[in-house]
Amino acid sequence: MNILTFQTQDALNQAGAGIITALLQTNPNARLGLATGGTPVGIYEELVRAYQAGTVSFQNASSFNLDEYIGLERTHEASYYTFMQQHLFSQIDIAPERCHIPNGKADDLDAECLRYEKLLEDSGQIDLQLLGIGHNGHIGFNEPDGTLTRGTHVVQLREQTREANARFFDTPDQVPTQAITMGVGTILKAKMILLVVRGRDKAEIVKQALQGPITTECPASLLQTHPHVVVLLDQEAGSLLV
Numbered sequence: 001m002n003i004l005t006f007q008t009q010d011a012l013n014q015a016g017a018g019i020i021t022a023l024l025q026t027n028p029n030a031r032l033g034l035a036t037g038g039t040p041v042g043i044y045e046e047l048v049r050a051y052q053a054g055t056v057s058f059q060n061a062s063s064f065n066l067d068e069y070i071g072l073e074r075t076h077e078a079s080y081y082t083f084m085q086q087h088l089f090s091q092i093d094i095a096p097e098r099c100h101i102p103n104g105k106a107d108d109l110d111a112e113c114l115r116y117e118k119l120l121e122d123s124g125q126i127d128l129q130l131l132g133i134g135h136n137g138h139i140g141f142n143e144p145d146g147t148l149t150r151g152t153h154v155v156q157l158r159e160q161t162r163e164a165n166a167r168f169f170d171t172p173d174q175v176p177t178q179a180i181t182m183g184v185g186t187i188l189k190a191k192m193i194l195l196v197v198r199g200r201d202k203a204e205i206v207k208q209a210l211q212g213p214i215t216t217e218c219p220a221s222l223l224q225t226h227p228h229v230v231v232l233l234d235q236e237a238g239s240l241l242v
């Protein structure tokens, strides 16, 4: 695991975008695993800048998002579909038909999970999986538990997670109670994982995830078992690492 700490958000964003840009330059067909939340926004902004500057093209790339809320229309302002359109897809040259996000409005959610997992399998290994982390150590929406589900599945969101994500909704009660998420097994299949964490409020979970025991009670700790993880931290998020 390669852990890099940055003094400024700009430097962190440029490093994150630089890794993705370098991948696309050597492999224009790269399969990107993408994430939502506040953490990746600055990296997406840098990618848009790189695209506008002509440094990188997404024309032949494909993307697979980690998760989606259950019950929100795609057009809902807080859906992850809308998030990705706003922050990245509408501003770059990626082909819409190669941008994949689970359908949280599917009539048959179990069938949708199977479809998404099969799509991932059939599409080949994800080259780079971008990840943030929840305050309780969740990755994607894989919440801490005694056991974790390997593949894409429906998950019940913890209250702590709903509260943390309430800022994206008009009122806290609008935050869905369930989501579809790639499983930790799905995530760990990626060739490379790029974990990004910012802020003092994540310092404790960063320490647990990167230097604590490997346990399903901290899903991000399973990243310690992956052979190629790069972690980008700001100084606050990295402040408790030894």
Ligand SMILES: N[C@@H]1[C@@H](O)[C@H](O)[C@@H](COP(=O)(O)O)O[C@@H]1O
Residues within 6 Å of the ligand: 035, 036, 037, 038, 039, 040, 066, 067, 131, 132, 133, 134, 135, 139, 140, 141, 161, 165
């Ligand atoms: N499903 C997402 C995660 O993929 C994300 O990593 C986490 C942290 O979000 P933020 O980056 O806003 O702190 O929030 C959500 O729960």
